[in-house]
Amino acid sequence: MPIQFDVDPTVAQLAASTSAFVREVVIPAERACGGSVHDAPEALREILQRGAREAGVFAPHVPTRWGGHGLDLRGQAVVFEAAGYSLLGPLALNCAAPDEGNMHLLEKAATEDQKEHYLRPLAAGEVRSCFAMTEPAPGAGADPRSLRTTATRxxxxxxxxxxxxxxxxxxxxxxxxxxxxxxxxxxxxGGATMFLVDAGTPGMSIARDIETLDEGLFAGHSEIVFEECVVGDDQVLGAVGHGFAGAQVRLGPARMTHCMRWLGAARRAQDVALERAGSRMAFGSVLGDLGMVQQMLADSEIDIEASRALILRTAWELDTGSAAAQLTSVSKTFVAEAVNRVVDRAVQICGALGISAADAPLARLLREVRPFRIYDGPSETHRFAIARRAVRPYRQPSSGAAGS
Ligand SMILES: Cc1cc2nc3c(=O)[nH]c(=O)nc-3n(C[C@H](O)[C@H](O)[C@H](O)COP(=O)(O)OP(=O)(O)OC[C@H]3O[C@@H](n4cnc5c(N)ncnc54)[C@H](O)[C@@H]3O)c2cc1C
Structure with a gap:
């Protein structure tokens, strides 16, 4: 089947509207949360989402049945990149992590009753959600099989x-x-199962909010304790014992949507660097005429274009029904590292301005993109999986079994 990368005119229009909305409404609102989206008030989320609805750009990924634009992943690639130009853009469009990935999972795995109860209000931005997989050591982390949280019949x-x-x-x-x-x-x-647990269920409590390097995700990151937390059979999501397979339904596309949003952030960093390179004089010329700065700018253009191409290629595979396990790992690893390189170079080109958290967005972006090399699979875990899959066809029968 030929790979189809053309952007539908309605998607291109939605991306253009999203760009305009982000520049005119969202970026001016960035100062309102003083740099920390973790602690931003609920009211800011509501104002931004109302604005997105009025601009006609709300919920691009949500199926039309639940009030969204129903874009496939190739369409999302274009629109999410435009949204990611501001850390607040995905929140405004209701396509931020973890809600966006959870919407996708619910659409694929939930019963009709569960969709009505959980997906409908989530898609409308009436509630938020979280996805609770990782545990403190020795529990689940890069290796989900270490899972220790139990659900007893x-x-x-x-x-x-x-x-x-x-x-x-x-x-x-x-x-x-x-x-x-x-x-x-x-x-x-195996042996894992996903459960839908309502806030306020006795036995589920937040032990603490974790102070982290990043501050760009609404409500931050928390530690949660489950002690004799009882849920009904109707709160099982997907099939009992198939939790890891169910999570893959979420993780593959969610890795790609993270790439799409962070690519928007990288583009913004590069735009700031280009503006500076075109105006700042040093040693008798603008920075953009100095060879080593040119190399940084060129390498960042290459990283951005290569990331975009990989995202689209992987999105096409996922849209056309492939699990694309190898490609999502390749894309996630490359884009997470490319985005870090682009933002880091932009900081370097801008000098002290790049380190200022108030006068340019770069310092904030630098701390936001770093964790992306760890969550949704650390780079090393993906490389481990990529190499194992690559070697598998060449493995001699006598060489012993390789893991999956
Ligand atoms: C900002 C942020 C947000 C997060 N949000 C969520 C969330 O909403 N829900 C959730 O469930 N989890 C979340 N996580 C957790 C995240 O998914 C885990 O951090 C990730 O899976 C890695 O697990 P770990 O931290 O336990 O690292 P470990 O499993 O302890 O791994 C540590 C390091 O070991 C190395 N390593 C691991 N595997 C291999 C390998 N095969 N080969 C070589 N080296 C390897 C890597 O360098 C890795 O970084 C979040 C993490 C961060 C940082």
């Missing part, structure tokens, strides 16, 4: 016990999607 439901941390958006979320072990032991490859 009780009459009519399940009792969840365990501890999760780095759960983005947990503070104030209306519900959590929680991964827990329903069979087997830590280290086993």
């Amino acid at each position: 009780i009459p009519g439901g399940w009792r969840i016990d365990g501890r999760k941390w780095f759960i983005s958006g947990a503070q104030g979320a209306g519900f959590a999607i929680v991964m827990a072990r329903t069979s087997g032991n830590p280290g086993d490859p």
